Amino acid sequence: MLQHLITHGEDLRMVPTDHDQLTIAVQNLRDELQALPEGTDAARARVLARWTGIGLLSLGDYHDARVYLRRTLDLATSSGNTQAVIATELNLADAYRYAGEPENADVLYRSALDGARGRHPELVDFVLQHIGKHLMEQGNLIPARAHLREALRLRTAKGDAGLIESTKAAVDRVELLMSRASAGTPASADGGTGTARWSRRWTSWLQSRTTARTSAGWEEGFPALRDAVHDLTTHERVRPRHLRGQSFPAELLAGMAEEAEKALAADGYLHNGKWNAAVGEAANRFAGQADLAAVVTRSTGLEVDQPHTGVYIAYLEEGQFLDFHVDEFGFGEANLILCLKHERLTAIPTVSCTVFIDADGYRECDLAPGDCVVFDGALTPHGRTPLGAGESVVLVSFGFRARDQASRTPPTSPALRMASKPQKQTPP
Structure with missing residues (x-):
């Protein structure tokens, strides 16, 4: 129904x-x-x-x-x-x-x-x-x-x-x-309490007011989001950065793309509108030999350890998208999304992009193969706009923890304030 x-x-x-x-x-x-x-x-x-x-x-x-x-x-x-x-x-x-x-x-x-x-x-x-x-x-x-x-x-x-x-x-x-x-990951397994609940409520609040499905109302609707998103993103330790020309070894990228294709075909599962699969040896080898921790540190100024988690992500069907959300704090202070494949038809006027919301508005990143974007997934609202006809995208996402492990106190969000108010009963 x-x-x-x-x-x-x-x-x-x-x-x-x-x-x-x-x-x-x-x-x-x-x-x-x-x-x-x-x-x-x-x-x-x-x-x-x-x-x-x-x-x-x-x-x-x-x-x-x-x-x-x-x-x-x-x-x-x-x-x-x-x-x-x-x-x-x-x-x-x-x-x-x-x-x-x-x-x-x-x-x-x-x-x-x-x-x-x-x-x-x-x-x-x-x-x-x-x-x-x-x-x-x-x-x-x-x-x-x-x-x-x-x-x-x-x-x-x-x-x-x-x-x-x-x-x-x-x-x-x-x-x-x-x-x-x-x-021993900090704030990792609380599931329904603390930071995990906070993340869910922020995500619910965002999705009740905007969507990555269409950009038609972004500019008009943004003023109502500005103050709340500003309060959220001022706590970021990493601001979104679109990184191009990283000169990653071509053979490592190719090996990871091949591993992603096999993993998604054999063990991929549909989650939140996208295909996911666990990373394997090729991704781990890439992270070490490309020294991804150094890439994040150079581009953000935040010293991080090598990635502690990773996942392959694929969008393969027209209309697939990822709505705006924030991740749980357990994923770390920095996320790096690397594009492994982005196929598109030249005749399509618009393409699917990774999109963020900050205090200045919406920011779309069109990632070409080998491009990556670094951001704080727990405090930066992010998503992906829908795929067009004939388009497909395969990504790998890595999570990093800061070496200093400073305490991260989630800022009070509109979602929490709304949840604390008594709700009006509407009889059926």
Whole structure:
């Protein structure tokens, strides 16, 4: 019903693909639900209420989402539809989790798991997936991984590629957090609290006011963003810099491009609108022989260690884009994105670009193969504009930690201030 308007963000939570369109669609569902005549089939009311709740949850309106999802749960329970009860318990648990109420979420997740194991084994993988992400956000990484691996086993047996892809992304995420935790990475695995929650709220705030999908409203809408973005980016330790002519060894770039192509084909997973795959030996060799730490230090003045993390990123289909967001602080004080391939048709008037927002406005970087951009991903809103027909882009992203490891205190954001205000209840 709303699936085409909802995707998953970097933190694996639901976010709109288009905030304005989802807002309109949710209001239409609300209107239809309210207009249902007396005696209408309760199943229709339940479906409308559930999708209204899911849409509101994706839009960040957690209070109203819970109102509609509680109504959905009541309708499912009274009708005796146990499948719908389990599905709605998961949605309502997500609403509590997103709102920072893990105890209430936990009760509902456990109830859903009991119901699935007892009556609907075909739903067990869905419940395990939700519980795994819940545990991951609470920092309970070992049980989170166990739940997600069991979900992956069940989904592999089902053979549904989309479900398998979703769970692989979650498994990769929890294993990344575990590797950071074992390495003692600062602010790494808090998942649903502290800096991770701050990043999610900033991202939600940005995506509710602007989008990388189209530049049509950037100039007109920017004045409303200027002060907030200025408050954010004044804390950057690295400002965006488009680096050209780095003279990276051609054979190392070619080896990394080949590795990226194989990794994306064999183990790539769709995440937040783009294809991701883990880097391998070729990327590690490149980082060492090209001395990427020295490249970052020379261009920014910030002394960093060699990259501690990396990922291949690909945009391969017309219209693919990455909406504005900020990364978690655990990725480090500096990010370097290097272009490995950018194919385009000469007849296309515009091309897909990496784009940033700072206090002066929007800044697009058209990266050619061998070009890179250095920036502070945790404090610089960034994204990618949509691919045109016949266009494809393959990148590699590296994360760096500063050698001095000075404390980074996240600035108060509009997202946090908004979240602290009591929300108005809107009855269904």
